[in-house]
Amino acid sequence: MLSCKHLIGPLLNRQFRRHASGITAQLLEQRYVELAQPDGQRLKYPSIWLRDNCQCPECFHAETRARKSHWERGPLHVKAKRVSYDEKSQQLIVNWEDAHSSSYDLEWLQDRDFGQQSRQRYLNEVYKPPVQLWGKSQFGEVTREFSYDDVLKQDSVLRDWLEALAVQGFALLHGAPHDTEVARHLAERIGHIKRTTYGDVFEVKSKPNAKNYAYLMTPLPLHTDMPYYEYKAGINILHTLVQSSSPGGANMMTDGFFIADKMRREHPDYYEVLRTIPVNWFDIGHDGDAGKPFHSLWRAPVICLDVDGQFARINQNTTKRDSRFTVPLDQAMSWYEAYDKFLQLAQAEAVEFKTRAGDVFVFNNLRMLHGRTAYEDSPDNKRHLIGAYVDWDIIYSKLRTLKFPNARN
C-alpha cells in the first residue's frame, strides 16, 4: 500500500500500538476481519468495508484521496478468502476470492476503529468540537476576547478564535481600526463572505431621518438572522464603527442551544413541539441598490437537530414569522404555548453588554439569539455598525486546516 501520513495522531489507539507485536488476524463468518493482540484487545472491521477501502493504486488514487469507482467489481460481491497480519510491515493483508489482494497499515486501521470511543473522539476532535452550553450566570467564564490584529496576523490566534465561535458560540475582538472593511477582512481571513440578499457587507444604522422622534431606535427583540433561508448565515461579524452615547444600543444575547437543552430537560412536551412542528419563516421585499424583488421562504421548527442528535440550528425571529402557519389546527394551538415558554426562558437568560468603537462582536447565528436595546442617535453621534456573514462550512474547514495542516485523508 502507498504510504501516507495519517490524519489524527492523537486518535490512534496507543495501547494497541505499544503491543503491535504478536497481533493475529482472523476472518469471522466471512463477514468481519478481527485483529487481536495477545492481551485480548481487538479491532474489528467489516470485510465489505475493507474491500471498499482497498488502498492499492488500482482501487485508490492517493493524490486526490479518492476511491476509484469499481463498484461493480466489489465490495458486495467479493468475499475475503484469507487474512493475515504481517509483523514486519505492520500491515493487515487480505486476499480476496477474485485474486485481488489488499494491505492496510495498522495505523490506518487504528485511525478508523469502529469502537464507540474512537468514533466519538473523531467526531469531537475532527468533525466539530463539542459545544459548551451556557446560561446567564456563566457569561463571564465563557467570554473569549482577542486582539483584532492578532487574529489577522497569527494563525494560532485565528484558530483559538474559531474554536471559541464553535464551542462557546461567540467571541469579542478588540482594537479594530475605524475602517469600513474590517468585517470583510475578518471574513476573508477565514475564507470568504457569504453574500445574501442584503449584499456582502451590510450596514446597521438608523435611517438618517433627523430631528424626528423616530430617531429613538426601538429595541430589537431576541432573534436569529435569516431563519427564512435554507442555507442560513453561519456567523455574524458585527464591527462597531460608532457606538451610541445614549444609554441604549447594548447587545443582548442568549445561548439558544442552552435554552433548547433546558426545555428538553424541564419541559419535554414543549421541547418536542418546538423540535417537530414546522414554522413558516419568510421575508418579502426589494434589495437595496438594484431593487430586485425577493421572496424568501423556509419551513423549519424552532429547534433543529443534526444527524447525531446534537442541536444544529435555532430559528427565531418574531418579525419574520409568517402569518401563514401551514400545519393542522391542533398543532398550531400547542405550538404557541411551547413557543411562549421558549421566549420566556430565552429572555430570562439573556446577557447584556455594550460594544465600543473598535470592537467586533462575532457570534454563531445558528445558535445565538441576539438583539439590541433601544437607543437614540443625535446629530453628532450616530450608531454605526458594519456586518458580514460567513458560513460554517468555510469556518470548520479553516479550523481543520489549522488543526491538521498535514491531513492527507
Ligand SMILES: [Zn+2]
Ligand atoms: Zn485494490
